[in-house]
Amino acid sequence: MLLAGSSQEARNVDVISLVGLGGIGKTTLAQLAFNDAKVTDHFEKKIWVCVSEPFDEVRITKAILEQLEGSTSNLDDLQSLLQRVSQSINGIRVLLVLDDVWTEDHRHWEQLKPSLAGCARGSKILVTTRKGVVATMMGTDHRINIETLSDDACRSIFNHVAFHERSNDERERLTDIGNKIASKCKGLPLAAKVLGGLMQSKRTREEWEDVLSSELWRLDEVDKDQVEKKIFLPLHLSYYDLPSVRALSSKI
Incomplete structure (x- = not known):
């Protein structure tokens, strides 16, 4: 074209x-x-x-x-x-x-x-x-x-980033919960990439479950018309996971 x-x-x-x-x-x-x-x-x-x-x-x-x-x-x-x-x-x-x-x-x-x-x-x-x-x-x-990605494509992006240089044992242990986290991306590749990057540093299943059950996901249920929230939720999660922000939050 x-x-x-x-x-x-x-x-x-x-x-x-x-x-x-x-x-x-x-x-x-x-x-x-x-x-x-x-x-x-x-x-x-x-x-x-x-x-x-x-x-x-x-x-x-x-x-x-x-x-x-x-x-x-x-x-x-x-x-x-x-x-x-x-x-x-x-x-x-x-x-x-x-x-x-x-x-x-x-x-x-x-x-x-x-x-x-x-x-x-x-x-x-x-x-x-x-x-x-x-x-x-x-x-x-x-x-x-430009349409949203299929669930499989979104999972593929998330897994490629989140499991980079991880052992097969870690993959097997975390894949099921990783798929649930990836489904939160609503077909958006940027969200999948950001979330995958967030999970790279998290080694335990408990840490992954904390992300999956985060209160921030509930923002998506407040107003279904505000689609942009689906885009920025992974960015919010990454922001609140920064060490400096975690330290500040603990003092408030």
Whole structure:
């Protein structure tokens, strides 16, 4: 899809959006594509911008310009920056990754978009976002929905990290409870990786059972609509397991 020509006769640039929950692997997939040798050979310029919130047009445009020109820009006026981007991008095939876009306000995107119109046919804008409405707002030509992993795939990631350099005896002793912990990841690869890392330092079954029965998991039962809690629970568990945090908690 990245290497194909433009799907729109009237435009040189296609917008491709990766849509899915936080922690599901959108940025990882985008990085794999961005760093692929065929992609590198295909595009004359590759640009990566982490957008996040707020959608700061000046910061984003400056980041694009600096990667196009290979030097730091002293410009701070948006219109001057946009004009320079338009000049630098004119007639070349470009891959622009806009990672972690949140804003649903089309006015932000409408300011930036015209400066990208002059690039060569076959150029691509790859967007990662948690929100389908953002993909629509950005005029997406190809939307790819990133689904959660199967339970087996999630367990595989968790086990690969948690049991790294462990003996077969430890694996046999802890696999059953490890599978229960892995099921808490709700199909999110980042959660599986974080939880696996948390369990690496825990050697006894009692320690593993403490994680499985942690009060923090009950947050997930408070409000089923707040899906983001599923993503951040493993991060909370890792945070509270830090020695400095444990020491502080014991004094409160």
